[in-house]
Amino acid sequence: MDDKNYNNPNDKVLGICSGGLDSTVMLYFLASSGKLAGGLSFNYGQRHLKEIDFARKACGKLGVPFDVADISNLARLFGKNALTDKKVDVPKSDYDFSNMSVTVVPNRNMIFASIAAARAIALNCRGVAYAAHGGDHSIYPDCRPRFAGALAEALSLCHYYPVALERPFIGMSKADIVRLGADLGVDFSETWSCYEGGEIHCGQCGTCRERREAFKLAGVPDPTKYSRTF
């Protein structure tokens, strides 16, 4: 490789964002130190695109570019799962292996990271960031720390400069993220967690339950309207 063709990246990262609570707080967190290049959401044929509108809105508020990577054409290749196949029901209970493995989109995080890295390279950013946190579920193989480490290593070698894979919330719980978001002035009512795409959060699916619990643990008022609570 010729040194004079080595591109020095800028000091910003591209934030992978879903419009959910965690990634929205991450956008605010990165923007607060001037390190946010923009946001990138994925349309992978998920059941609803409601969350993407929230991600777009957050980037608009923060004054950074927002893009959607549309890989919805691939959904038919990914096999049966509740997130991309409308014929499979979303489990209505807490997370555990037997009921949540149906929500696995195979290798989703690597697909997202590899495309986000390509976009980051096109923008000459030094890396990408995603909002994995300490409470993420090891039921998803691609949420495990060893996988994240290997993925980071691969990204560091994929281009002429090392592309960073940042997980700023990896040492935090979801309650910690809620607290940080409150400090940063995030309007949580403009984030979406529910697997269903109803008018308001269902209150019953695994992500709704975790969301409610995180606000409770954080001692932060939860502005979310749930259609049903327990």
Place this chain on the structure above:
Amino acid sequence: MDDKNYNNPNDKVLGICSGGLDSTVMLYFLASSGKLAGGLSFNYGQRHLKEIDFARKACGKLGVPFDVADISNLARLFGKNALTDKKVDVPKSDYDFSNMSVTVVPNRNMIFASIAAARAIALNCRGVAYAAHGGDHSIYPDCRPRFAGALAEALSLCHYYPVALERPFIGMSKADIVRLGADLGVDFSETWSCYEGGEIHCGQCGTCRERREAFKLAGVPDPTKYSRTF
């Protein structure tokens, strides 16, 4: 992770194929030992789709399923390069850094591998294979051995079973691949190498030059029609 939910994969691999010479020979090679689950091509907004028709035809001859992963919606995110941006000219000369870096689609191999792995998982295959060979150009960062090793490590951790990343031709030259293809009865006239999508191979771009040279070195008759040779 619960052991009873560990899926044992079958012993086949999904072949990433472009309709080019190398990957077509690879499909034949894998099929010859009964290890080919099917072929997967990518539509990433390349200048022409002619090569995908050749890949489809090869899978048809081999009697295995063929799919196209359509990520052409992403082309606009990848920035300027000669493979996806029709406004950028394909360099008309041998490979070297200054004229070929314009053909870099950022992080292309990781994007391909991660999507192919997802498809392989959906098919319960033990892995994916691609036709990287010893002559691949280190100008492409994602053709370098260290990157390939890191990518293989990440794929081995991305799912409940380790997904293999196989490069059966990595110790071979393109001439070796031509020789192997001849032994396996590959009809080379039904493979496509040229970056341009003309009626016949242009004979001038880097891949055309390499193709002609490989036949010459292999001592195998080249059935390719070139519009111009030197």
